[in-house]
Amino acid sequence: MSESQIDFRQTKFLISAPDIAHLDQYLPGDVGVEIAFAGRSNAGKSSALNALTEQKSLARTSKTPGRTQLINVFSLDADRRLVDLPGYGFAKVPLALKNKWQQALGEYLQKRACLSGVVVLMDIRHPLKDLDMQMIEWAVFSEIPVLALLTKSDKLAQNVKMKTVNAVRKDLAKFGDWVQVEPFSSTKGTGKPKVLSILNKWCNPQWLLEQQAQREQE
Template sequence: MKPDNYFRQAAFLTSAARLSQCPPDEGYEVAFAGRSNAGKSSAINVICDHRGLAKTSKTPGRTQLLNFFELDEQRRLVDLPGYGYAKVSVSIKKDWQGNLATYLDKRQCLRGLILMMDCRHPLKDFDLQMLDWSAHIGLPVHVLLTKADKLKKGPASASLQKVKSALKERDGEFSVQLFSSLKKTGIAEAHQKLNQWLEGG
């Protein structure tokens, strides 16, 4: 199967509350992370050209599990719990964070992390924590500056340059692009990065 066709074949595989419940640690995985209102589920659906794949909700923070989507027998995408707006107890949030950190640190087949940031409000505390943690464990990160349609071309470009500059000053393997689920822009660039990781590059 040609790489670009992986995504249209995406199908829900399983959900996991902890590492022990994840599928076998083999093949290639790319995980998607972001604050609860960064448009993570919408981006996954657009990238896979599958509207109902990842559940979207008008109530941010609904994704409390690691949700696995199978592209083929060797390749998966993983929707990680969103953070920032979830109306849950502190103990539950700590539990999520613990499971998330364990997954990122221990999952051998994880090839990269797609980190969503709202292009109007990038580099929030959670974003910076994810960048620091990824650098610490040697995990490459590709940033999607989502909701680019909410800004005119000039401000969107300025946001991209701001994040590019910030990433250059940090340790780690980082890249960044503009993305809009609504306008379906930036999909080819996202596919290119995903294909690189999913092919073992």
Template sequence: MTTRINFHKTRFLISAPDIAHLEQHLPQSSAIEIAFAGRSNAGKSSALNALTDQKSLARTSKTPGRTQLINVFAVDEWRRLVDLPGYGFAQVPQAMKLKWQQALAEYLQHRECLGGVVVLMDIRHPLKDMDRQMVEWSVASELPVLVLLTKADKLPQSARMKTVNEVRSALKALQGDVIVEPFSALKGTGKEKVLSILDNWCHPQWLLDAINSSSPSE
């Protein structure tokens, strides 16, 4: 399975505390953004590192809840990956949780260059309240959603697929463009399939038209 984009070239671009700061430095443009969201212990940073074949692109921490900013990574001139603040970790103060949730909601609802949302959930504890809300927000915004059930290596194959099918069934009622896949940053499970999905998201016709129109004529 091949992709047209070399995700290995992804580099850190900017951090922002909220969408206002983000748009000040990265105003709406012809670039497309793919957002990564999930609970603070869902393995979001590990997934980003695995998908880009980099050990420290996104910082991982033994203390979940450290990612308090919107972190933007440039795949190339036209495409970005966005690491949204982790949500739902019990040891984070309630005021901080609310602040992060507001940042998440603002980004999903107002960032017009957003082309898709990857929602990461620990395969052993999927579909918590905020997970469901994140998927519902995305579907309501008519965005494609990729639900990654992370740490798939923690379960045997039979239990893994049972959980995948249960989550697919639970989210089918939303009637949105929702894909559910198992993933393991440690073992590489699902990596090629995920990269293929991201590659497709990164090639919408409006972006291809913008790239073509910006190319110098011969």
């Protein structure tokens, strides 16, 4: 199976949706291929999306964690999309709203048949918080592959960075091949080629078909 080579610089904003029900109205969950980006509100998700697509303002960044309360969808081409899920955890918002976000995230992971993979972004200085683990477990339970992306890796010295990466890999080893762990820096470009290679693989419709067939057999 050859990888689908995507020019991520051509990524464009498509739609925003307040929840999974509205997303299904705009984009039926069995159409095309989607890759989701999820993470705590201060994990640098928007910066990572901008860096990967080489666009300064594709995804809006904010100094106020939790500003993004919508599911934001970006098109790679007519059939493939990147999905920026609402940030979770750290935001100073009412508990009821936090619970609503959590429900939406769970529903998205479990119900979107077109979901090919999930990128879970974590600040490398504070990885594997409870909600990060919940997100990873949700995805693996749904048999969706995960890239655990340790952002802001430029904030640590090289030896500390690799020690942290190896520790996270050890903690997530129980999930086997379902989870990959990579360091990433939006400002320095660390890890970008590796991430784009993984995204290219996940963007291949044949990859998604094989994943779906495997789930149906089990």
